[in-house]
Amino acid sequence: MRAWFKSGTPWVWLNAGAVAVCMIMVVGLIGLIAVRGFGHFWPSSVAEVEIVDRDGSRRLVLGELVRSQTVTAAVARDAGNYVPEDTAQITRYLFKEGNRDQTGRDFVWHTEVGMQPFRYPDNAFVIERREWGNFYGYPLHLTSAGETIPATDVRFWNTLQTATARSIKLHDEIEAIERRRIGRINTDMERLRLDKRSLELREVSGAERVIEETRIAERSRELEIEYQALRQELDLLYKSTFRDTLRMLTDSGDEVDISLAMVVRVTAPNTLSVIDKAGEYLVRLWEFLTHDPREANTEGGIFPAIFGTVTMVFVMSIMVTPFGILAAIYLREYAKQNLMTRIIRISVYNLAGVPSIVYGVFGLGFFVYFLGGSIDQMFYEAKLPAPTFGTPGLFWASLTLALLTLPIVIVSTEEGLARIPSTIRQGSLALGATKAETLWKVVVPLATPAMMTGLILAIARAAGEVAPLMLVGVVKLAPTLPVDGIFPYIHLERKIMHLGFHIYDVGFQSPNVEAARPLVYATALVLVFLIVALNLTAISIRNRLRERYRSASD
Numbered sequence: 001m002r003a004w005f006k007s008g009t010p011w012v013w014l015n016a017g018a019v020a021v022c023m024i025m026v027v028g029l030i031g032l033i034a035v036r037g038f039g040h041f042w043p044s045s046v047a048e049v050e051i052v053d054r055d056g057s058r059r060l061v062l063g064e065l066v067r068s069q070t071v072t073a074a075v076a077r078d079a080g081n082y083v084p085e086d087t088a089q090i091t092r093y094l095f096k097e098g099n100r101d102q103t104g105r106d107f108v109w110h111t112e113v114g115m116q117p118f119r120y121p122d123n124a125f126v127i128e129r130r131e132w133g134n135f136y137g138y139p140l141h142l143t144s145a146g147e148t149i150p151a152t153d154v155r156f157w158n159t160l161q162t163a164t165a166r167s168i169k170l171h172d173e174i175e176a177i178e179r180r181r182i183g184r185i186n187t188d189m190e191r192l193r194l195d196k197r198s199l200e201l202r203e204v205s206g207a208e209r210v211i212e213e214t215r216i217a218e219r220s221r222e223l224e225i226e227y228q229a230l231r232q233e234l235d236l237l238y239k240s241t242f243r244d245t246l247r248m249l250t251d252s253g254d255e256v257d258i259s260l261a262m263v264v265r266v267t268a269p270n271t272l273s274v275i276d277k278a279g280e281y282l283v284r285l286w287e288f289l290t291h292d293p294r295e296a297n298t299e300g301g302i303f304p305a306i307f308g309t310v311t312m313v314f315v316m317s318i319m320v321t322p323f324g325i326l327a328a329i330y331l332r333e334y335a336k337q338n339l340m341t342r343i344i345r346i347s348v349y350n351l352a353g354v355p356s357i358v359y360g361v362f363g364l365g366f367f368v369y370f371l372g373g374s375i376d377q378m379f380y381e382a383k384l385p386a387p388t389f390g391t392p393g394l395f396w397a398s399l400t401l402a403l404l405t406l407p408i409v410i411v412s413t414e415e416g417l418a419r420i421p422s423t424i425r426q427g428s429l430a431l432g433a434t435k436a437e438t439l440w441k442v443v444v445p446l447a448t449p450a451m452m453t454g455l456i457l458a459i460a461r462a463a464g465e466v467a468p469l470m471l472v473g474v475v476k477l478a479p480t481l482p483v484d485g486i487f488p489y490i491h492l493e494r495k496i497m498h499l500g501f502h503i504y505d506v507g508f509q510s511p512n513v514e515a516a517r518p519l520v521y522a523t524a525l526v527l528v529f530l531i532v533a534l535n536l537t538a539i540s541i542r543n544r545l546r547e548r549y550r551s552a553s554d
Helices: 002-006 009-041 073-078 156-202 207-241 274-290 303-334 339-351 356-379 394-418 422-430 435-463 499-508 513-553
Strands: 046-052 058-072 089-096 107-111 125-129 134-144 147-150 245-249 255-259 263-267
Touching: 009 274, 009 513, 058 073, 058 107, 058 134, 073 089, 125 245, 134 156, 134 255, 147 156, 156 207, 156 263, 274 303, 303 339, 303 394, 303 435, 303 499, 303 513, 339 394, 356 394, 394 435, 422 435, 435 513, 499 513
Parallel strands: none
Antiparallel strands: 046 058, 058 089, 089 107, 125 134, 125 263, 134 147, 134 245, 245 255
């Protein structure tokens, strides 16, 4: 046994077992997140159940069965549910009943007391709305283009889907006009206002002022005419959008009219086959990844958060890479290895351990208020007191994360430079190359894989940070993307959404906890996949560079 321990075999097996346990835990965690998150988009069947109350009255419950649990009678009574006195434990069911505009709540617990067997009627509809969440009920009739079509008519379903598709198309046209065309007009009007304000600040007078004011007035009239034309077009679209109305019957017996202008989709999940549900699942998942959020981020998609995260990481990488590499090259190749150099190197190591929120406070005070305020005073005086760069935004968030990850890049680059054999440097110098030529044409290319390793670690660290971003540019809901078709196309001063902050906001700040729960898992999984994709891209580049310079050195 002693010889077996001395051979090292037990430690090999111990390490292998530890790695296996870690892999199982990682795969299990990702699997849990995937099931809890992406399972949310599967079209669930709509259950109908009749409940007989203790006074003999009957009531109908219609909705999606979310989950069930067995609790003690005391817990159920504290929640306001009736439980017989001789009952110790009871099973209760959480239903997503929707109809929040009618009842004031989406999710309701019902105990098994008096509950009849579940039914799944084919005429149970689920209506996903732009406001007030889902609506559950039974269709009565559709009013479209002045014609009333009852739910029993064979044309009802096709006409309803056609009218819904038409309303969605009109909504997209309205959104395109309001965000793009009218947004461009508003931007041009704001520029004209700033031009006029700039004339006053510069105290321009004489012929130059007359010419500028004439240009501003003519351009303003052109924009006003264009805006009025778009306003008329919008009015017509709005009138056309509210043409179709669907009348529904709720489980409580009330009749409710729903305008298709506020509808995203109408489904009858109890009639869908597995293949149909799979197709619907893919559509919903795609919308989650490509659409904007709704209903305080508890509905809709997360595209702005994905776009903001990727944009911030790219801007951060562009800023941190040259500064980190140049600093490491100076410390390793040019600086004298004395006490001051050792102090600087120790300081860099210590910076890697500073809490991220400290970087956020520093970024807010130095980058936003000091640098941003100075930039506004120098270049955007006409917009003051409204700040341009003197407020949190994409650029300051990226710069703060660049400062946060700078020690990682410096340390990785230094280690890569230290691993280059001195014989390579000596051989290059012996062939007549200067020190600069040896460094930039021989040493740095060979250390490029180590530099990419530092960038990989920096991306993984930056993409998952939340605390500093809350102070320097990330918001709950950004009205516009930082990249669009309006000059200068990339707007570094705009605020952005971020997947990490989106998870925090939905998970801890949402007024509708049950609706937000699956979105937290889904967004977390998207963030994990995004970080993995960014890292795999950087790893692929690193491996190609490694093979390239390895073959060149051979």
